[in-house]
Amino acid sequence: MKASTQWIKELLPSLKANPAAIERRLTAAGLEVEGVEREADAFVGVVVGEVKEVSPHPGADQLKITKVYDGENEHQVVCGAPNVEVGQKVPFATLGAKLPNGMEIGRRTIRGVESFGMLCSAEELGLPKDVDGLMILKANTKPGKPIAEVLGKKDVLFELSVTPNRPDVLSHFGLARELAALFELEAPQVSVKLKEGKKAAKQLAQVEIQDPLRCPKYAARVITGVKVGPSPDWVKARLLSVGQRSISNVVDATNLVLMELGHPLHAFDLGRLAGQKVVIRTASVGEKIGLLDGTSRDLSADDLVIADAEKPVALAGIMGGANSEVHEGTTQLLLESAYFEAASVRRSAKRHGLHTEASHRFERGADFSMVEQALDRVAALIVELAGGQVEKGRLLAGQQEEKPKIVGVRPERATALIGRPIGKKEVKDALTALGLVAVKPPAKKKGTPNLGKEALWFRVPSHRVDLVAEVDLIEEVARLAGYDQIPTAMPPGARAVWTKGKELNAEQALRHHLAGEGFLETIALAFHSEAEAEVFGLELPRAVRLANPLGEETRLMRMSLLPALVKAARLNQDHLPSLVDLRLFELGRTFRWAEGQTAGLPEESLRLGVLWRGARQPTGWSNKAVGVDAYDLKGLLEGVLSAFGIGEVRYEAHEAPHLHPSSGTRLVLGGVVLGSFGQLHPRVAERLGLEGPPVWVADLEVSALEKARGARPQFQPLAKFPPAQRDLSFFLDRHHLAEQVVAAIRAASANDALESVKIFDVYEGQGVPVGKKSMAVSLVFRAKERTLTDAEVEGAQRSIVAALKDQLGAEVRMA
Amino acid sequence: MSTEVESAQKAPTPEVLAEVEREHEEELVTAGDNLEALNRMRSQFFGPKGRITSLLRSVGQLPAEQRREAGARTNQLKQTLEAKLVVRINALESVEKEKELRRSRLDLTLPGRLAHPRGALHPVNRVIEEMVDILTRMGFELATGPEVELDWYNFEALNFPKDHPARDMQDTFFIASPDGKGTLEHVLRTHTSPVQTRELERRGAPLRIIAPGRVYRCDSDATHSPMFHQIEGLWVDEGVSMAHLKGVLTSFINALFGERGVRFRPSFFPFVEPGVEVDVGCVFCGGTGCRVCKHTGWMEILGAGMVHPKVLENCKVDPERYTGFAFGLGIDRVAMQRWGIDDLAHLFRSDVRFLSQL
Numbered sequence A: 001m002k003a004s005t006q007w008i009k010e011l012l013p014s015l016k017a018n019p020a021a022i023e024r025r026l027t028a029a030g031l032e033v034e035g036v037e038r039e040a041d042a043f044v045g046v047v048v049g050e051v052k053e054v055s056p057h058p059g060a061d062q063l064k065i066t067k068v069y070d071g072e073n074e075h076q077v078v079c080g081a082p083n084v085e086v087g088q089k090v091p092f093a094t095l096g097a098k099l100p101n102g103m104e105i106g107r108r109t110i111r112g113v114e115s116f117g118m119l120c121s122a123e124e125l126g127l128p129k130d131v132d133g134l135m136i137l138k139a140n141t142k143p144g145k146p147i148a149e150v151l152g153k154k155d156v157l158f159e160l161s162v163t164p165n166r167p168d169v170l171s172h173f174g175l176a177r178e179l180a181a182l183f184e185l186e187a188p189q190v191s192v193k194l195k196e197g198k199k200a201a202k203q204l205a206q207v208e209i210q211d212p213l214r215c216p217k218y219a220a221r222v223i224t225g226v227k228v229g230p231s232p233d234w235v236k237a238r239l240l241s242v243g244q245r246s247i248s249n250v251v252d253a254t255n256l257v258l259m260e261l262g263h264p265l266h267a268f269d270l271g272r273l274a275g276q277k278v279v280i281r282t283a284s285v286g287e288k289i290g291l292l293d294g295t296s297r298d299l300s301a302d303d304l305v306i307a308d309a310e311k312p313v314a315l316a317g318i319m320g321g322a323n324s325e326v327h328e329g330t331t332q333l334l335l336e337s338a339y340f341e342a343a344s345v346r347r348s349a350k351r352h353g354l355h356t357e358a359s360h361r362f363e364r365g366a367d368f369s370m371v372e373q374a375l376d377r378v379a380a381l382i383v384e385l386a387g388g389q390v391e392k393g394r395l396l397a398g399q400q401e402e403k404p405k406i407v408g409v410r411p412e413r414a415t416a417l418i419g420r421p422i423g424k425k426e427v428k429d430a431l432t433a434l435g436l437v438a439v440k441p442p443a444k445k446k447g448t449p450n451l452g453k454e455a456l457w458f459r460v461p462s463h464r465v466d467l468v469a470e471v472d473l474i475e476e477v478a479r480l481a482g483y484d485q486i487p488t489a490m491p492p493g494a495r496a497v498w499t500k501g502k503e504l505n506a507e508q509a510l511r512h513h514l515a516g517e518g519f520l521e522t523i524a525l526a527f528h529s530e531a532e533a534e535v536f537g538l539e540l541p542r543a544v545r546l547a548n549p550l551g552e553e554t555r556l557m558r559m560s561l562l563p564a565l566v567k568a569a570r571l572n573q574d575h576l577p578s579l580v581d582l583r584l585f586e587l588g589r590t591f592r593w594a595e596g597q598t599a600g601l602p603e604e605s606l607r608l609g610v611l612w613r614g615a616r617q618p619t620g621w622s623n624k625a626v627g628v629d630a631y632d633l634k635g636l637l638e639g640v641l642s643a644f645g646i647g648e649v650r651y652e653a654h655e656a657p658h659l660h661p662s663s664g665t666r667l668v669l670g671g672v673v674l675g676s677f678g679q680l681h682p683r684v685a686e687r688l689g690l691e692g693p694p695v696w697v698a699d700l701e702v703s704a705l706e707k708a709r710g711a712r713p714q715f716q717p718l719a720k721f722p723p724a725q726r727d728l729s730f731f732l733d734r735h736h737l738a739e740q741v742v743a744a745i746r747a748a749s750a751n752d753a754l755e756s757v758k759i760f761d762v763y764e765g766q767g768v769p770v771g772k773k774s775m776a777v778s779l780v781f782r783a784k785e786r787t788l789t790d791a792e793v794e795g796a797q798r799s800i801v802a803a804l805k806d807q808l809g810a811e812v813r814m815a
Numbered sequence B: 001m002s003t004e005v006e007s008a009q010k011a012p013t014p015e016v017l018a019e020v021e022r023e024h025e026e027e028l029v030t031a032g033d034n035l036e037a038l039n040r041m042r043s044q045f046f047g048p049k050g051r052i053t054s055l056l057r058s059v060g061q062l063p064a065e066q067r068r069e070a071g072a073r074t075n076q077l078k079q080t081l082e083a084k085l086v087v088r089i090n091a092l093e094s095v096e097k098e099k100e101l102r103r104s105r106l107d108l109t110l111p112g113r114l115a116h117p118r119g120a121l122h123p124v125n126r127v128i129e130e131m132v133d134i135l136t137r138m139g140f141e142l143a144t145g146p147e148v149e150l151d152w153y154n155f156e157a158l159n160f161p162k163d164h165p166a167r168d169m170q171d172t173f174f175i176a177s178p179d180g181k182g183t184l185e186h187v188l189r190t191h192t193s194p195v196q197t198r199e200l201e202r203r204g205a206p207l208r209i210i211a212p213g214r215v216y217r218c219d220s221d222a223t224h225s226p227m228f229h230q231i232e233g234l235w236v237d238e239g240v241s242m243a244h245l246k247g248v249l250t251s252f253i254n255a256l257f258g259e260r261g262v263r264f265r266p267s268f269f270p271f272v273e274p275g276v277e278v279d280v281g282c283v284f285c286g287g288t289g290c291r292v293c294k295h296t297g298w299m300e301i302l303g304a305g306m307v308h309p310k311v312l313e314n315c316k317v318d319p320e321r322y323t324g325f326a327f328g329l330g331i332d333r334v335a336m337q338r339w340g341i342d343d344l345a346h347l348f349r350s351d352v353r354f355l356s357q358l
């Protein structure tokens, strides 16, 4: 909200603090001043100039060359205004000045004549237009005086960030009331002098509430004989200063009182209300209303409206209708001042996508007892601005008084919660200053908290809708003194050893492992477009969909980390065409509904996504690029698994829409799938515009890794006896897998102290029969308690050779 | 050759030995640092046919009573002179070897060979790790919660009633029902605060948790991303006061930013009462005022407050027995400030030119 300090001071004349002090105090009390605007800043460099000479411009008939005196020197200024004359005092923008419309004044040459500054019109200074051409100042104004002083532009305006719990400070009166408490001044009062006419308002119009829950109170007045027209300058200027446009004297009066007292008001053209009555009711389905903003709305049965005898004439608490709008010919007014229930206004405003000064305040909670005061104030102001007669009496419907709100507070509870001694006196003084009234403890009844004998009890004024419980009063006491009064202390010491969650541990370990392997961590927005999900063959029926996406890109919660990584590969390819070496990873969650799930939360799975393409090792002067292949990626994953102490993982061929069939593989441990990897399917790469070397991707489920984490390894005594190493080389059918070879070897030497098997060569091609491959393994034998004899090693080797031949048809070539 | 023959005939009398010693000295001077000459000298004097070898051999021709003395004399001279020569030769040889090694000098201004490029953690996660490290040392435990959250935990239990304008403080993504026909009671969590309500409800008091994670708001422009990061803290126990809130947050902020001043201002968040906004002295200007801090000298860094009794009640914790404080702060802005990143969008774009810089 924009607030004028001058206006506040008019409402609270005892406030002598300067704007800077007010700003600090407001911020310290929780009413954050986000910006400060000095009116005079808009006129820096603009002074009173006296026109000393006027001569024609040789190059243009409409232009004149003037000499302008700024109190010290004379300046040549080219001027295009028709009304410039010698002797005039006019606003003179000197070199370097910046006008409110953003124009900067510099030295210019206009049709061949130099001009050192500019003479200004009212419009150019952001003021209401008075005459065509230059703004003419009073003849006795002193040349050189800053124009801001001449115009009385000395207001300082605050941009206040008002939290939604404090509707009571959404007005200048509200701020004055708050500041009175903060600066320990007498609270301001609303005073209205209103002269009523003889005719009873009751005879001119009626009001009726049909929905007392949503509109518990409605007050109205009738004014006859008004003359609608433009507002005087002071009203226009005041509205402008707080960011409001002037419309007409009657509408301006309602807006001005809204800004002053914070209570929304509305003026109906009484002559246009059918049956000279207003009814507050919910709309019927099918009813429509044309609003002041020019739109037409279909109403629902949940919309509260003000209607006349026939039709809705306003959307209650939000906006008036065009059909009852005050216009130039209006002579009779029905002024509305009402209390609408907050949630009701909010629902309608949300439904119709409207947010107005009125709805903003009603949604947050209006002040029940401000209804009549605001009504009288606006009536008086309208008569002042537009003439006419306020007819006798208010038209009232609904309840007159709000149920008093009594809240208790225990000083010892305040002391415990705030952490500094807070006594009865401080509580009472602070709350009284804020307009609360000390009362006797209420009679015990259901619903009132039992706070014991020490509690102090207060009646909360109707404008403080946010104060409903003890803790709210405690906050007020703490706030008024300021949070810097609270000591800084450490809480009582820890009572238990706390640990990190397991999943977070795993996440951190993975992050550091991959960064250590040269991968860059990314964080991508956790959404997919449908198209992306479709390219990757994700299970769209199980997608978690946003009801209000920001666009195509945020339609689904992501089901895989890989699309974002592949998109990143594409983006980096675009930015640096030569850079195709890329190592990226991300740790994040994926989302999906379980099969047929209808209740509860969707599944969230923390996953690791990896993308690798380009060279195995950074290339340079001494080594040439070697492209990454499946075994590099598998090696990376083996490293990850070994960091988790996970051993016996099976690598099964895996068909997935996004993986190349030659390498798509999944990691399985005891029937649990830990993840998958392989080359990105060329179809996917092509559809996403990737060019160049193949892209390798992997996807692991972090919680599965964590669950599979091996036991802490236990120390094994170091071997005392020497190993015996034997190498075997053999041909076998190319479809046999390495894991079959290793399994056959291990099985054949179960009792023979075979320590390790390592495949050190695999070869197909020249010298190898078609359909076969050559494989070489290195076997290490060792016994725990003695040195193995040659004969023992030979024997073990023989049974291995035999098993390879029997089980896999391998022909051993060399032993 | 003639000298050898001559000397062979001479007996090693003291005079003869003195003569040999003098010659050795002279030749040593002549040879100087010439390794070749020195080696030649070595064989001239000490080789199988060398002068001194011959003298030693001639000892046997002497009468028996002279042999012993002459032998000892000659041997001693041999040792002295040979040692002198060998020291010189060894010194020169090691200089030669050293020269040889130097000739294989490498050009180590050429770049090294990397096993792999430099990897890097994402700046946001680095800040999270730092915060978690500080806070766990202060006695907080890590907790997590779902990102697709129920309205109850994200709003209602946190004292954001339905149809309340406080909900406008957070633009919310809603989840469509799986059949796409309606909207569920599910939202993308707009803050990490639902972890408070979930954990309080699940584990009760006392409780000290922190929960970093991703949060979502239906908002995207130069300064907002639809996804960003927050960390939440909650400390509930008997006798916890606002002074403790100030103590914990002051040490946390000092550990994170260095001691540059901390300011506590009243504010409003529905799930705390009293509510606090915490500022840290501007890291850009040191508190003198600059554009970043809008000339206030302070940067808004986190929101906090004493847990609202209604929140405790909603989570079945007795608000008369337990009190506590909660806080939440945005992580992305801290990361941006820490590495001087000028655009939030860089964080989530996965551009290697950005990621590999930090």
Ligand SMILES: [Zn+2]
Binding pocket: B282, B283, B284, B285, B286, B287, B288, B289, B290, B291, B292, B293, B294, B295, B297, B298
């Ligand atoms: Zn600053």
